[in-house]
Amino acid sequence: MKKVNRAFAFVLAAVIACSGMSACSAPQRNTAAGAATAASGSQGTTQKSTAQDTLIFAQGADPRGLDPALVDDGESSKVIVNIYEGLLKYAKDSTKVEPCLAKSWEVSEDGLTYTFHLQEGVKFQDGTDFDAEAVKFNIDRQLPPQATDDMSYASFVFGSVKDVEVVDKYTVKINMKEACTPFLNNLAMSLGAPMVSPTALKKYNNNVNEHPCGTGPYTFVSWTKGQNVVLKRNDNYWGEKAKTQNVIFKIISDNSARVVALNNGEADMIDGIDATVVSQIESAGNKIYEAPGMNINYLAYNTTKKPLDDVKVRTALSQAVNVPELVKSLYQGYADPATSILPTFMQGYDDSIKQAAFDASAAKATLASAGVNKLHIITYTNPRPYNTANGQALAEAIQGYYKAVGVTATIDAYDWTTYKEKVKTGDYDICFYGWNGDNGDPDNFMYLLSIDDPTQNVSRFKNADYDALIKKGVATPAGTDRDKIYTQLEKMAAENAVWLPISHGKTICGYRSNIKDFYYHMTGNVFLSGVSKE
Secondary structure, eight states: OHHHHHHHHHHHHHHHHHTTSOTTOOOOOOOHHHHHHHHHTOOHHHHHHHHHTEEEEEESSOOSOSOTTTOOOHHHHHHHHHHOOOSEEEOTTSSOEEESSEEEEEEOTTSOEEEEEEOSSOBOTTSOBOSHHHHHHHHHTTSTTTOOTTOTTHHHHHTTEEEEEEEETTEEEEEESSOOTTHHHHTTOSSSSSOOOHHHHHHTTTOOTTSOOOSSSEEEEEEETTTEEEEEEOTTOSSSOOSSSEEEEEEOOSHHHHHHHHHHTSOSEEOSOOGGGHHHHHHTTOEEEEEOOOEEEEEEEOTTSTTTTSHHHHHHHHHTOOHHHHHHHHHTTSEEEOSSSSOTTSTTOOTTOOOOOOOHHHHHHHHHHTTOOEEEEEEESSOBTTBTTOHHHHHHHHHHHHHHTTOEEEEEEEOHHHHHHHHHHTOOSEEEEEEEOSSSOTHHHHGGGTOSOTTTSTTOOOOHHHHHHHHHHHHSOSSHHHHHHHHHHHHHHHHTTOEEEEEEEOEEEEEOTTEESOOOOTTSOOOOTTOEEO
16 A cells, blocks of 8 residues: 555655646656655645646556647547637537637538638737637647648548638638538547647747647646656636646556556546456445447448458358357446447448448458468557557457468557557558547448548558549538448448447446546547536
8 A cells, every 4th residue: 555655745746846838848757866856845735635646547558749720639639629629619529610719610501611700819829829820829730731641630630621711719710622421520629729839839849749838627737658648727717617626637558557556546537448458446345437339330341452352252251250258248238249340339330331241251262262372460558548449459459360261460559659659651452540530420430440540540441432422422412412421431441341240339437436526528539627626
């Protein structure tokens, strides 16, 4: 117990030591000496009150960065939503859009003009005014010719935008190249859409990955890579102030170690857990948060490499895997076998869509005839919101199925940050990926097989008919006709065997019994400003 208290005091000392830093500063490195010095002045009731006013959320990997235009991963997003805000936001329990930095808006009848009326008197955490010029600056940086190759979400969010006009200080008009039904939902997304201080972007050469500065309820204090990201309450926040003074996102890569940290009081909340640890968490007096997940966990074939460029080979490899058996074994009731890409509750989902059915004999014969006897698989080692068992466990299970049909698969596994770079190179036959829905719209899932970005379209699938249908779906008004388009896209993906959908994971998190009002949003984000300790 003494050891746990020292570890906890160390993390709290980092908060105390950093609490005087200004927002949007460069990341600081917490040294043991500095922490010890801070801790020595935090005795008795002061230390206790600091612990009470600090939330520690443990996750499986570092953020890739903290500039919402330059990252595309959940670990980054969970931190980002506490620092930044967009024009719109989602409701607590759905992806219904609500006002945020925009207090109201109008859309022209042809869907080509969006006029937003902004909140007045809002400031970024560095004191810069939030106004129509700031909105234009943020969107313009993600439109051609300013958009850069590392802005993965720019086309997702702003691909249909023609230009942005400043009407007056608190009114901005966004003009579209074409109608875009999901556009309002896109503006509430946690990546691409949040507003960043133009002053900070100019100061740090259009990259605030390590100098985040938004309008949100928490400000950035420090980021010690591989250890933690520290935030503090934004006392100048324009909305309802955060209930808790300090937030620490603590990096603990191992699942079991995160559970131990929760049960020992070194963390208040954890995610990335699987079914095997639920009883361990509950028996320690802690709680489980469970909700349906808006996600897909999948195996992706590199359609540009032989022999995976042959749909018959891809289909045979899918036939080799008993997906229901695999999901039951790995996820033990905390995920459902996926028969399609879209979650079952999303518009466009159709239960008649099926992937290649398990048939080991047919798979073995086809693969032998095609001369396929070896494959190169790459995967990730940490848990993901859509795959709590982690990518290596999933890859090893698939490896076993392939061995049974005469195919030897070698596996290279990497931490998440390295893995993203490996995926970018395309040096694999098969990789494992997933998607946690950003905005509740089917386009957000199906567009993954149309986008040119190889870190998103990891199958590198390119099909003119599919791309044309994606474009039609974006422009079609919500309703039955639009739903049919996304059902057809699902059928095309299945017929081409681009992915082998594995599962739709349930969201499960652990949290301590004294934590109040914690929830995990269906987009995979963690909003902590309303969370407190009793």
